[in-house]
Amino acid sequence: MSPLLDVRQLSKSFRGLKAVTGASFEVPVGGLTALIGPNGAGKTTIFNMVAGVYAADSGEIRFCGNPIGGLRADQVCAAGIGRTFQIVKPFAGLSVIDNVMVGALLREKGVPAAKRHAAGIVEKLGLGAKRDLPAASLTLPDRKRLEVARALATRPRLLLLDEVMAGLRPTECDQMVELFRELNRRDGLTILLIEHVMRAVMALAKEIVVLHHGEIIARGSPEQVVRDPAVLECYLGEEAEV
Amino acid sequence: MNRRAAILLTVLTAGLVALPGFADAYVLSVATLILYLAYTGQAWNVMMGFAGQLSLGHSLYVGVGAYVAAGLFFHLGIGPWAGLWLSIAACIAFGAAIGFLAFRFGISGVYFALLTIAFAEFTRIGFDHLGWTGGPGGLFIKVAQRDQIDLANFRGPPEMYYYAILALTAGAFALCAWLLGSRAGYYWQAIRENEEAAQALGINTFRWKMLAVVLSSAMTAVSGVFFAFYYNNLFPEQIFNISRSIEIILGPIIGGVGTLFGPILGAAVLTILADTITEVLAALGWEFPGVKQVFYGVVLLAVIMFLPNGIWPTLARKLGISK
Numbered sequence: 001m002s003p004l005l006d007v008r009q010l011s012k013s014f015r016g017l018k019a020v021t022g023a024s025f026e027v028p029v030g031g032l033t034a035l036i037g038p039n040g041a042g043k044t045t046i047f048n049m050v051a052g053v054y055a056a057d058s059g060e061i062r063f064c065g066n067p068i069g070g071l072r073a074d075q076v077c078a079a080g081i082g083r084t085f086q087i088v089k090p091f092a093g094l095s096v097i098d099n100v101m102v103g104a105l106l107r108e109k110g111v112p113a114a115k116r117h118a119a120g121i122v123e124k125l126g127l128g129a130k131r132d133l134p135a136a137s138l139t140l141p142d143r144k145r146l147e148v149a150r151a152l153a154t155r156p157r158l159l160l161l162d163e164v165m166a167g168l169r170p171t172e173c174d175q176m177v178e179l180f181r182e183l184n185r186r187d188g189l190t191i192l193l194i195e196h197v198m199r200a201v202m203a204l205a206k207e208i209v210v211l212h213h214g215e216i217i218a219r220g221s222p223e224q225v226v227r228d229p230a231v232l233e234c235y236l237g238e239e240a241e242v
Numbered sequence: 243m244n245r246r247a248a249i250l251l252t253v254l255t256a257g258l259v260a261l262p263g264f265a266d267a268y269v270l271s272v273a274t275l276i277l278y279l280a281y282t283g284q285a286w287n288v289m290m291g292f293a294g295q296l297s298l299g300h301s302l303y304v305g306v307g308a309y310v311a312a313g314l315f316f317h318l319g320i321g322p323w324a325g326l327w328l329s330i331a332a333c334i335a336f337g338a339a340i341g342f343l344a345f346r347f348g349i350s351g352v353y354f355a356l357l358t359i360a361f362a363e364f365t366r367i368g369f370d371h372l373g374w375t376g377g378p379g380g381l382f383i384k385v386a387q388r389d390q391i392d393l394a395n396f397r398g399p400p401e402m403y404y405y406a407i408l409a410l411t412a413g414a415f416a417l418c419a420w421l422l423g424s425r426a427g428y429y430w431q432a433i434r435e436n437e438e439a440a441q442a443l444g445i446n447t448f449r450w451k452m453l454a455v456v457l458s459s460a461m462t463a464v465s466g467v468f469f470a471f472y473y474n475n476l477f478p479e480q481i482f483n484i485s486r487s488i489e490i491i492l493g494p495i496i497g498g499v500g501t502l503f504g505p506i507l508g509a510a511v512l513t514i515l516a517d518t519i520t521e522v523l524a525a526l527g528w529e530f531p532g533v534k535q536v537f538y539g540v541v542l543l544a545v546i547m548f549l550p551n552g553i554w555p556t557l558a559r560k561l562g563i564s565k
Contacts, residue, residue: 111425111428
């Protein structure tokens with residue numbers, strides 16, 4: 001079976017600064033892949049190229065076998081890729097439920113149906129008690145949940161998560177991990193996540209891709225990657241000893 | 243919309259329908275002006291309040307709408323009911339051109355606002371040199387026979403104009419209420435709040451922003467046609483003037499941008515207060531040219547300082563009405 005997401009020789013530079021150089025990896029159907037690496041390694045740049053925020057300088061991105069390289073962000077979403085933003089972008093003036101409903105409208109016929117669909121997702125993310133509050137009043141962890149809820153509402157086949165665990169308390173982090181594991185296992189949702197919280201990565205990921213200076217330096221199972229000397233040197237350091 | 247809002251709306255509508263029965267000519271003219279500003283403000287609100295696209299050149303659509311219908315009537319005897327559609331078409335063409343240029347090339351925020359001013363300004367200059375509409379000398383329609391109603395040519399007594407603009411304001415209110423609860427309304431608000439996030443949720447932001455601009459310009463075209471046939475004279479220097487654009491947007495800003503009642507409330511508050519001040523000063527024998535503009539500035543300042551979301555959101559909370 002061909003992979004759900006296939007990234008081939010992807011490169012991108014910003015005014016001469018090479019952000020990503022020849023990155024290749026794939027995420028299988030039903031996969032749960034983590035993209036890790038130091039700050040500035042190019043993780044979010046890869047995300048933004050996959051999500052259609054900007055075009056790659058060279059290389060190819062295929063989703064379900066189809067090239068999606070030239071598509072706009074909304075077309076990528078319509079194709080079945082949902083994303084969250086590292087720096088959260090809530091619709092501050094809208095209520096929590098309306099935020100999620102805007103995402104749900106992509107696949108639902110009308111407002112009432114979208115609202116029903118959104119209500120279920122809001123509950124699932126533990127935002128039920130806050131559904132009618134304006135998003136502006138949410139705390140950062142709740143805003144992260146809202147990001148996830150909104151992306152899920154578009155019924156994606158592939159979910160891109162950009163540091164959704166950052167700022168969460170360990171227990172909240174574990175809840176989130178549990179949620180994604182369930183979405184992956186039960187609903188067959190494929191997930192690609194950028195994450196610094198190794199606790200979450202180790203608990204969640206089936207495969208880890210390590211990025212350093214825009215290049216992929218290691219790939220493999222969590223157990224393999226944390227023992228890789230190159231990874232230890234550039235990124236994990238002593239943390240892996242824990 | 244809850245029960246209290248429905249009651250308020252019913253009382254307001256009943257009062258406005260009954261108004262010509264007991265109001266004198268002066269009050270009726272003030273009420274007509276308020277409704278004209280409320281309707282036009284509502285049209286502007288679709289673009290800025292709902293979709294977050296700031297237009298500071300809405301006098302463009304009033305002017306083009308007015309000139310097209312008045313010119314056709316004056317030269318060719320084409321009545322406003324037919325001319326209206328051409329006015330709308332012309333304004334949509336202008337709106338679509340501005341929208342396309344801005345959204346295709348990523349012009350947003352202040353720069354978008356500047357673009358709308360630029361279009362209004364060069365259209366004003368264009369009409370100054372357009373002989374067909376009288377150039378800077380103006381275009382005049384024969385003043386209406388006040389005692390007979392000629393619906394076909396939209397000529398008649400002040401009551402007729404009052405009811406026409408009342409119907410337009412009510413229609414715009416209903417349309418906007420429906421839009422806000424529809425897919426378009428939610429998409430516009432999402433774009434207004436965060437365009438990048440909206441696009442990431444599969445919203446074709448270009449298309450929906452275009453829709454907002456086109457709809458807003460089409461609605462404003464109608465107020466232009468009303469303006470032409472109510473006031474009977476058009477001068478490019480006046481109708482396209484940026485002060486007219488400011489006047490249009492003051493109502494919604496003071497009443498509450500993005501709300502349904504805001505444009506109506508704002509237009510009423512501004513017009514009544516400004517007229518009262520002018521009257522009081524006149525009664526005292528003082529005359530200051532431009533006192534109205536100074537007053538607008540003071541009110542705007544006060545609202546921005548104390549009620550940055552406008553009067554309506556605060557008032558609605560006090561009345562127990564959801565905005």
